Amino acid sequence: MNKRYIFTFPPDIVNRPIVSEIAKHYDVMVNILNADVTSGREGKLVVELEGERENVSRSLEYAQECGVICIPILRQLKFEEDSCVACGVCTAVCFSGALSMDEDNWELKFDPEKCVVCGRCVKACPLGLFSIEMET
Ligand code: SF4
Ligand code: SF4
DSSP states (O other), rough: EEEEEEEEEGGGGGTHHHHHHHHHOOOEEEEEEEOOOOOOOOOOEEEEEEEEEEHHHHHHHHHTTOOOOOOOOOEEEEEEEEGGGOOOOHHHHHTTEEEOTTTTTTOEEEOOOOOOOHHHHHOOOTOOOOEEHHHH
């Protein structure tokens, strides 16, 4: 299986190598898609876990026993790219870096791997080019 999660680390465990422990002890591949971690503050990671279903479940249990809040990302963002006029408004609200302007041609770049499906761009785009749907 292959699923994305938001891991929230309380400040007292933000420096613990829990993600590498998961990868090592549970035979789960952890792909970090986005990170906002500063020592002494609550940290957030967007991760993709890949491995046998049982191993992924056990790794999540371990992370939660350590105090990490693990929330699955069950939605995905749809983007009507062909209608985009590259106004850039959506990039100002996208904190994850999934939306950015390409400095070579000033077109919008969308990186779905970085998207945490927060929905801010859905409200921000004047042309209504974003929508959210449940993953199947
Ligand atoms: S939903 Fe939109 S604003 Fe939120 S992370 Fe994804 S691309 Fe960025
Ligand atoms: S706000 Fe809408 S039209 Fe403007 S760059 Fe983003 S997707 Fe394109």
